[in-house]
Amino acid sequence: MSKRIKTYLITGFLGAGKTTLLNHLLSRSKSALNYVIENEFGKSSVDSALVTKNYNKLFELNNGCICCSLDNELIEVMSQMIQTDVQPDNLFIEASGVADAGQLASIFKREDVMQYFDFQQVVCLIDTENFEDRVREVPEMYRQIVASDLILINKTDLVQKKYAATIKSDVEKINPLAKITLTTFGKFDFELLDISTDSILTQVDHSTLDAIKPVHRMKSIAVEVPFEFDRDQLYAVLSTSIFLYYHQLYRIKGFVRLKGEKQAVLVQSTGNKLTISKQKRKDEYPKLVLIFIGRDIERKGIERLIQNAISTKVNAPTV
Known part of the structure; x- marks a missing residue:
């Protein structure tokens, strides 16, 4: 039998920096044969356009999220890999921000899967700024x-050192078995990935996981935006919305066109902060779409919000 495919699962809540970390890992392994599975919550994809091209093949799973069941589409992709003449050296899976990492990783503990896939680690990113609020309200x-x-524990440059240390202590109480380190921009000592340990899944008390039942009130709503926005108008409407609905609207991301600019720009929110930035990759023309992810959000409210952003008068945002 040929060598097994080293597999890494990247998890973490919405906006924690998973794609940035994935790009670091791909850059570190660019001399190897790398496959990537991108899984987004909802039917529209944005993150795949943000992944650097240090990979040989990328698969997108966008029909819901692979957290809820042993997704047939995921199994099908894995079957394709092991049936090719040349298997990849590494498989990197970026799970959706609401994925059940334990259930997903358990697929790789099946005997038939372990013959071909050498599961390494579950790597979780935490947004230091938003950890305290989100961990209380989001069981996933x-x-x-x-x-x-x-x-x-990512984005520690945005908080005081003492506060970051407090978050680290809180995380250690939740998972005392994991290796935990503070990071900025997803950069860390990559040797931590190479330290061979038994997976947490073989040590954790599964009754602890079973007791934390996710309440699936999360929705992903994609709205196509084929028109041009005024930068200030768009920023005002979206930033006000995420500030007012911080505990309901968790994430905005997508590509839009702005008046006076040729290149589509990336719009994304993390916590109550909104950024509008130029693409780093100029070799592709992404689909113009804005994706809103949150709890109990409704399409009609999102469409009214978009309408406010393109109108000449800014109205009170509605979600």
Whole structure:
């Protein structure tokens, strides 16, 4: 039998920095044959356009999220890999921000799967700024932490050192078995990935995971935006919305065109912060779409919000 495919699962709540970390890992392994599975919550994809091209093949799974069941589409992709003449050296899976990492990783503990895939670690990213609020209200995030082998407490440059240390202590209480380190921009000592340990899944008390039942009130709503926005108008409407609905609207991301600019720009929110930035990759023309992810959000409210952003008068945002 040929060598097994080293497999890494990247998890973490919405906006924690998973794609940035994936790009670091791909750059580190660019001399190897790398496959990537991108899984987004909802039917529209944005993150795949943000992945650097240090990979040989990328698969997108966008029909819901692979957290809820042993997704047939995922199994099909894995079957394709092992049936090719040349298997990849590494498989990197970027799970959706609401994925159940424990259930997903358990697929790779099946005997038939272990013959071909050498599962390494579950790597979880945490957004330091938003950890305290989100971990209380999003059970999926708690489960991600419990199931992880390596936890990166990310974006520590945005908070005071004492506060970052407090978050680290809180995370250690949730998962005392994991390797935990503070990071900025998803950069860390990559040797932590090479330290061979038994997966947390073989050590964790599964009754702990089973007791944390995700309540699936999350929705992903994609709205095509084939028109041009005024930068200031768009920023005002979206930033006000995420500030007012911080505990309901968790993530905005997508590509739009702005008046006076040729290149589509990336719009994304993390916590209550919105950024509008130029693409780093200029070799592709992404689909113009804005994706809104949150709890109990409705399409009509999102469409009214978009209408406010393109109108000449800014109205009160509605979600």
